[in-house]
Amino acid sequence: MTNTLIVIVGPTAIGKTSLSIQLANHLKCEIVSADSRQFYKEMCIGTAVPSLNELQQAKHHFIQHKSVEELYSVGDFEKDALDTLNTLFEKNEFVILVGGSGLYVDAVTKGLDSFPEIYEDVRKTLKKQYDTEGIESLQQQLKTLDPLYFERVDIHNTHRVMRALEVCISSGKPYSSFITKTPKKRPFNVIKIGITAERSIIYDRINERVDIMVKEGLLDEVKQLYSYKSLNALNTVGYKEIFNFIEGTWDLDFAISEIKKNTRRFAKRQLTWFRKDLEIEWFDYLYNLESVLSYIKKSL
Missing domain, CATH: 3.40.50.300 (P-loop containing nucleotide triphosphate hydrolases)
Incomplete structure (x- = not known):
């Protein structure tokens, strides 16, 4: 090449x-x-x-x-x-x-990377959590479920944080484990x-x-x-x-x-x-x- x-x-x-x-x-x-x-x-x-x-x-x-x-x-x-x-x-x-x-x-x-299917009820729950508790609540949850990705992602980007949490919760595995x-x-x-x-x-x-x-x-x-x-x-x-x-x-x-x-x-x-x-x-x-x-x- x-x-x-x-x-x-x-x-x-x-x-x-x-x-x-x-x-x-x-x-x-x-x-x-x-x-x-x-x-x-x-x-x-x-x-x-x-x-x-x-x-x-x-x-x-x-x-x-x-x-x-x-x-x-x-x-x-x-x-x-x-x-x-x-x-x-x-x-x-x-x-x-x-x-x-x-x-x-x-x-x-x-x-x-290929990620698992996201359950709609998980998405709705996270959206409600964001609306009532703000981004800080989602940040802490991501830090607990996937500390490795937490250190890499822009934690002030709501879309990225919620996407990672959707994968973590829907699959029961850290988001980072799906990164090829x-x-x-x-x-x-x-x-x-x-x-x-x-x-x-x-x-x-x-x-x-x-x-x-x-x-x-x-x-x-x-x-x-x-x-x-x-x-x-x-x-x-x-x-x-x-x-x-x-x-x-x-x-x-x-x-x-x-x-x-x-x-x-x-x-x-x-x-x-x-x-x-x-x-x-x-x-x-x-x-x-x-x-x-x-x-x-x-x-x-």
Whole structure:
């Protein structure tokens, strides 16, 4: 095989977009996004979608291609992404896959796992539990039933937590036990590159990015999406905190501080997920592009 998928991963705000564009321009290829928060066209500022200038520098796929009102699962993404890769590899032997959503990266590079049937009464019970007791109750239950997955999942993502609990309760086995240890065969090579930095630097970059989002109009963007707040797409960091401000539960300064805190937590979990993948070659965020290209050449 000569077709090669170059995967760029790392915590939020670390500079994945910049590196992916540099590599795409050098290799004259296109970029596939695996950032599940950037799929939705109504969500721009709060998801740090690449700027218009960045999008013009290289052809991107799976950026704002869906509406928040559409159901779009990781399984849908796996199928669509593989179809797109087949087309792109007809034009170039390289494609860049970039994103911080570990599950979506794994879906493309390793394939999804087969899970047991979910009982409808289990789903309804968990939904009622969430409505009456909140996400904290579900988090504690997952920690008890599957501590391994609890350490990997974004515990603030209600959909992911509930999905894992549905599997745990319906099957009587931990969700993590259904995660395949043997990746599915793909008709392309995979080279994985991670970008990281000291935790204090990552946190400073996150805080700075949130401040920029606020200046760019995050509050107005979230206000326009308030009527959709019950949708899963909007149950994400940067939006749910502002919803609390709009409803008068929090003041704006506290809501912004919570966005920063929850984004830092999210970054920590991203790193926990990616650190388990020994195929990833890590580079400091102040990388030299030539060193990255040298690694790619050596890997080929």
